[in-house]
Amino acid sequence: MRSLAVVTVLLSALACSPSGGSAAPTPAARPPVQDAGAPGIGDRDFPLDGNGGYDVAHYGLKLGYDPGRRFLTGTATVQASAKQALSRFNLDLAGLTVDQVSVDGAKATFDRKGDELTIVPAAPIADGARFTTVITYSGRPQPVKDSSNLGTYGFIPTQDGAFVTCEPNGAKTWFPANDHPADKARFDFEITVPKGLVALANGEMSRPAATSGGKTTYHWRERHPMATYLATMTLGKFELRQGRTPAGIPNLAAADPRFRSALDRLHTNTGKITDYWATVFGPYPFSSTGGVVDDFPAGYALENQTKPMYGGFDPDESIVAHELAHQWFGNSLTIKRWRDLWLNEGFATYAEWLWSEHSGRSTAETIFAGFRARPASDPMWAYPPGKARPGDLFNESVYTRGGMTLHALRKAVGDQVFFKLVKEWATTNRHRHVSTEQFVALAEKRSGKQLDSLFDAWLFQPRRPA
Known part of the structure; x- marks a missing residue:
């Protein structure tokens, strides 16, 4: 996820009153509890994130935003499959006013409690059935302002539009979602903004922008599965550079006019780094690459799928390398539970070291040794990165000790095995969910070595490895 603009320092990178809808069902009308989808997807560290009972296949988001009033209008069409019989189910939505809900074309009743939108369809949904929910809503989005190291994230209004970076659970600030990485889906965006502004979202434009009545509408489509925290609808006055990487991957860079001087460099670095990672990690997993400086x-920075976001700074090659590595590790290979975050951040951090090695600046071994020399009293050693903590999710240890774990593995199994292992990990799990246990099992299988003690020391012990 987020890599700070300050070189080598990885700190926290990176609401809302419930609104009313139609009247809640009377107690007599409430469905049996056993037919209700759970108000959480089952991540014990984030018990109310996501929702149980169904799996989303596609989000169709029709959105309009007025930066002057900071007002959002939206219609979300959510296509899903039931994993159990459902007489009611939940979506995550923070603030905003829900005007109407329908399920399979029939009006549904709904209720709000905190960030949970509970929907009661007119007829129960059978186990295994596909169903479509349409939610019409509006209001002034409010970002999440977390007092721990998460900072401010979600839909963040700006002077000319919005900066939208949602990790870990900020998608709910601008659309109703099953807001947890355990449920990935495909996305279509239709975004209407005042003429003169650019609306950027994931994937590629599915049709040309059209202007009418002083407003411009943009259509974007991400046809690959995506976690909700990677979705964006960043808006503003942007200058664009479009083209292809040297290997032929479509490449779009965007920059606020204040960062005009960064645009060509971002486009060039994105292209060469994307292509290099494809030689190390296997084929690029998406249909386009790029980056946005707002x-x-x-x-x-945040690794929004196909369009990493750089918030208020001109990123150097190391940060671009980090965020683009996430397109493989985090975006294509997605964790099921947040405690496995090192699989995202450790890999992206180690990618920075590999880019340094490739560029002739410093070897991964030199960087590893520098961190390894920290005294045993350093706070990094007290935080086991293999179980990222909900109140301190983006601790430096998750990044640095995560990256060190991979270098320790490389030293233990040798370069030939290590790089084959990493490429196999990325290619065989393309667009799937992954866990630490799976990675350890693959490492042991391909190396022919018993590696429990190595992973235990680096990932799970609250002390400096011996």
Whole structure:
């Protein structure tokens, strides 16, 4: 996820009153509890994130935003499959006013409690059935302002539009979602903004932008599965550079006019780094690459799928390398539970070291040794990165000790086995969910070595490995 603009320092990178809808069902009308989808997807560290009972296949988001009033209008069409019989189910939505809900074309009743939108369809949904929910909503989106190291994230209004970076659970600030990485889906975006503004979303434009009545509508489509925290609808005055990487992958770079000087460099670096990672990690998993520099002083970057966001700074090659590595590790290969976050951040951090090695700046071994020399009293050693903590999710240990774990593995199994292993990990699990246990099992299988003690020392012990 988020890599800070400050070189080598990886800190926290990176609401809302419930709104009313139609009247809640009377107690007599409430369905049996056993037919209700759970108000959480089952991640014990984030118990109310995501929802149980169904799996989303596609989000169709029709959105309009007025930066002057900071007002959002939206219609979300959510196509899903039931994993159990459902007489009611939940979606995550923070703030905003829900005007109407329908399920399979029939009006549904709904209720709000905190960030949970509970929907009661007119007729129960059978186990295994596909169903379509349409939610019409509006309001002034409010970002999440977390007092721990998460910072401010979600839909963040700016002077000319919005900066939208949602990790870990900020998608709910602008659309109703099963807001947890355990449920990935495909996306279509139709975004209407005042003429003169650009609306950027994931994937590629599915049709040309059209202007009418002083407004411009953009259509974007991400046809590959995507976690909700990677979705964006970043808006503003952007200058664009479009083209292809040297290997032929479509490449779109965007920059706020304040960062005009960064545009060509971002486009060039994105192209060469995307192509290099494809030689190390296997084929690029998506249909386009790119990056966006906005004039919002977030101070962090986020690996939004196909379009990493750089908040208020001109990113150097190391940060671009980090965010593009996430297109494989985090975006294509997606964790099932947040405690496995090192599989995203450790891999992306180690990718920075590999890029340094490739560029002739410093070897991964030199970087590893520098961190390894920290005294046993350093706070990094007290935080086991293999179980990322919900109140301190983006701790430096998740990044640095995560990356060190991979280098320790490389030293233990040798370069030939290590790089074959990493490529196999990325290619065989393309667009799937992964876990630490799966990676350890593959490492042992391909190396022919028993590696429990190595992974235990680096990932799970609250002390400096011996």
